[in-house]
Amino acid sequence: MLPLRTFFGLAAAFGLFLAPLPAADAFGPPVNPVQQGAQHRLIAELERFTKLSDGTVGIAVRDLSSGEELAVNGDTLFPMASTYKVAVAGRIFSLIDAGQLTLDTMLPLDPALVSEGGVADLLPHPGAALSVHNFLELMLTRSDNNATDVLVARAGGPQAVNAWVHGIGVKGLRVDSNTAGLLYRAMGIAPGSGSFHQNVEAAMEADASLRERDARDLPNMTFAQDPRDTATPRAMNQLLSAIQLGKALKPASTAALLAIMERCRTGQGRLPAMLPPGTRLAHKTGSLNGLGNDVGIVSLPDGRIFAISVFVMKDHEGHAMRDRIMAEAARAAYDYFLFAPDRRAA
Numbered sequence: 337m338l339p340l341r342t343f344f345g346l347a348a349a350f351g352l353f354l355a356p357l358p359a360a361d362a363f364g365p366p367v368n369p370v371q372q373g374a375q376h377r378l379i380a381e382l383e384r385f386t387k388l389s390d391g392t393v394g395i396a397v398r399d400l401s402s403g404e405e406l407a408v409n410g411d412t413l414f415p416m417a418s419t420y421k422v423a424v425a426g427r428i429f430s431l432i433d434a435g436q437l438t439l440d441t442m443l444p445l446d447p448a449l450v451s452e453g454g455v456a457d458l459l460p461h462p463g464a465a466l467s468v469h470n471f472l473e474l475m476l477t478r479s480d481n482n483a484t485d486v487l488v489a490r491a492g493g494p495q496a497v498n499a500w501v502h503g504i505g506v507k508g509l510r511v512d513s514n515t516a517g518l519l520y521r522a523m524g525i526a527p528g529s530g531s532f533h534q535n536v537e538a539a540m541e542a543d544a545s546l547r548e549r550d551a552r553d554l555p556n557m558t559f560a561q562d563p564r565d566t567a568t569p570r571a572m573n574q575l576l577s578a579i580q581l582g583k584a585l586k587p588a589s590t591a592a593l594l595a596i597m598e599r600c601r602t603g604q605g606r607l608p609a610m611l612p613p614g615t616r617l618a619h620k621t622g623s624l625n626g627l628g629n630d631v632g633i634v635s636l637p638d639g640r641i642f643a644i645s646v647f648v649m650k651d652h653e654g655h656a657m658r659d660r661i662m663a664e665a666a667r668a669a670y671d672y673f674l675f676a677p678d679r680r681a682a
Contacts, residue, residue, distance in 0.1 A: 371676060374672060374675075374676040375406060375676075377672075378397075378406060378668060378669070378672040378676075379406060379408065381664075381668045382395045382406070382407075382408045382665060382668065383408055385661045385664050385665050385668075386408055386409070386661075388653070388657055388660065388661050388664075389648055389651045389653050389657060389658065389661060390650075390651060390652050390653055391555065391626065391648060391649055391650035391651035391652070391653075392409065392412065392414075392648070392649050392650050393408070393409065393646070393647070393648050393661060394407070394408065394409035394410060394412050394414055394568070394569040394645075394646070394647040394648075395407060395408050395409070395410070395569060395644075395645070395646050395647075395665050396408075396410040396568075396569035396570045396572070396573050396643075396644070396645050397573075397642055397643070397644045397665075397669040397672075397673075398573045398577060398642060398643045398644075399640070399642050399673055400577055400580060400581060400633075400640075400641045400642060400643060401640050401641070405570065405573065407569055407570060409569070410568060410569045410570045411508070411568050411570060412568060412569075413508075413563060413566040413567070413568055414566060414567065414568070414569070414627075414629070414647035414649050415522070415559065415560060415562070415565060415566055415622075415624065415627055415649060416509070416565055416566060416567050416572075416622055416629065417518075417522075417622030417623055417624045417627055417629055418479045418481075418484075418515075418620065418621060418622035418623065418629075419567070419572065419620050419621065419622040419629045419630075419631050419645075420497075420511055420518075420565060420567075420622070421475050421476060421479065421484055421620060422476075422572075422575060422576070422579075422597070422620050422631065423497050423498075423500070423501050423509070423511055423575060424475065424484060424487055424488055424491060424497055424511075425472055425475065425476060425487075425593055425596070426497075426500060426501070426504075426575070426579060426584055426585065426593065427491040427492075427496060427497045427500040427501075428468065428472065428487055428490065428491055429585050429589035429590075429592070429593055430500055430584075430585060430589075431490075431491065432468075432589055433585055433586045433589050437468060437490070438468065439467065439468050439469040439472075439592070440467050440468070440469065441467065441468045442465040442466065442467055442468075443465060443466065443467075443468060443471060443486055443487075443490055444464065444465045444486075445464055445465070445466070445482065445486060446486060446489065466483075468487075468490075470483075471483045471486055471487050472487070472593075472596055473596055473599070475487060476596045476597055476599075476600060476620060477596060477599045477600050477601050477602075478601055478602065479602050479620075479621060479622075481515040481516070481519070484514070484515045485514045485515050485516055488514040488515070489514070493514075494511045494512055494513055494514060494517075495511075497511045498510055498511040498512070501575065504575075504578050504583065504584045505574070505578065505583075506571055506574045506575045506578060507571060507574075508567060508568040508570060508571030508574075509566075509567035509568070509571040509572060509574075509575060510563070510564065510565065510566060510567070511565060512564040512565050513564065513565055516532055518565050519532075519624075520535075521559055521562065521564070521565075522556060522559045522624045522625070523536065523539070523546060523550070523556070523625075524546065524556055524558065524559065525539040525546070526539075549625060550625060553625050553626060553654055553655060554625055554626055554652065555625055555626025555627060555649065555650045555651060555652070556624075556625060556626070557650060559624075560626070560627070560649045560650050567645075567647075569645040569646070569647055570645075572631050572645040572647075573631075573643040573644070573645050576631060576632070576633055576643040576645070577643050579593060579594070580594065580633050580641060580643070594618045594633065595618075597618035597619060597620060597632065597633075598616065598617065598618045600618075600619050600620060600621070600632075602621045602623075603619070603621035603630050603659070603662075605656075605659035605660075605663065606619075606621060606628070606630040606646075606659050606662040606663060606666075607619050607630045607632050607634075607644065607646070607662055607663065607666040608663075608666075609659065609662075609663035609666075610663040610664065610666060610667035611634070611666055611667060611670055612670075615634065615635070615670070616634070616635035617632055617633070617634050617635070618632055618633045619631060619632025619633070620632065623655070626649065626650060626651050626652065627648065627649045627650075627651065627658075628648045628651070628655060628658035628659065628662065629645075629646065629647045629648070629662075630645075630646055630662045630666075631643075631644070631645040631646070632644060634666065634669070634670060636670070636673060636674050637674070638674075640673065642669060642670075642673050644665065644666055644669050646661065646662040646665050646666070648661055648662075
């Protein structure tokens with residue numbers, strides 16, 4: 337028979353084990369009732385947005401002053417699609433910081449890396465060269481896949497990008513492929529001996545369901561469940577925060593990377609769509625069939641900054657609805673951080 341003191345100690349521990357947990361994943365220092373009420377309202381809004389899709393939606397927001405973070409499905413893995421290009425850019429700038437590269441370094445457009453469109457249409461012939469700065473601009477502002485794979489190769493390959501991400505302390509985000517490899521897996525196509533375009537066309541000719549999935553913007557469920565080239569919303573916010581706060585790169589590289597991301601031309605219906613005119617936003621989008629992402633850093637009028645990552649996968653509702661989810665989430669987070677009680681760190 338247990339001593340009375342031991343019995344009550346176990347009972348107390350068991351009671352704590354059974355205590356109800358928060359309805360959503362909110363982290364940070366203890367909050368007062370007013371702040372807690374604001375948090376609950378934001379979480380309720382984010383959860384409402386997730387119901388606009390028949391797929392899975394992950395949203396994480398993080399105040400870079402206080403470290404407060406709120407999320408829905410914040411620890412779920414999502415395919416990054418082109419948002420992985422932020423990590424590629426970070427690795428390239430780390431090489432610049434190390435003196436192994438400059439923004440003026442000229443890199444050739446390797447014919448073996450060319451898929452179609454984008455920079456391949458801008459240059460007179462494969463093998464023509466552009467500066468690292470120009471490749472970064474094309475990769476981050478236009479999401480150019482050819483430019484990206486030139487930079488992935490110069491970065492040392494996907495494994496080197498992945499090692500850089502983990503080296504700055506980001507967990508829950510992994511880079512396994514260049515863009516061509518990622519797209520082959522997203523489409524369910526095995527690489528062949530021809531060019532990317534030739535391989536895709538041949539696969540679609542052989543399997544009409546591939547063309548239908550592409551035309552109808554339907555998700556590839558197998559790809560959505562593949563752990564390669566994925567991130568959680570929290571992990572993407574960790575990457576963005578490390579860059580913004582100067583923990584990943586030297587000041588000049590940090591400023592240059594964020595400035596390029598502020599010139600992003602893709603996804604105007606996503607994070608930027610419902611923010612007040614003139615809001616400063618550095619972001620990167622990602623898109624595949626049945627999948628849409630947008631991740632970025634938002635500046636408030638009083639100088640405070642927050643990171644936001646929104647991922648949607650396994651969705652059949654279409655890109656317009658995915659865009660709306662991202663836009664609504666960004667505006668709800670903006671209003672929350674602007675008007676909720678100030679909790680910036682002392």
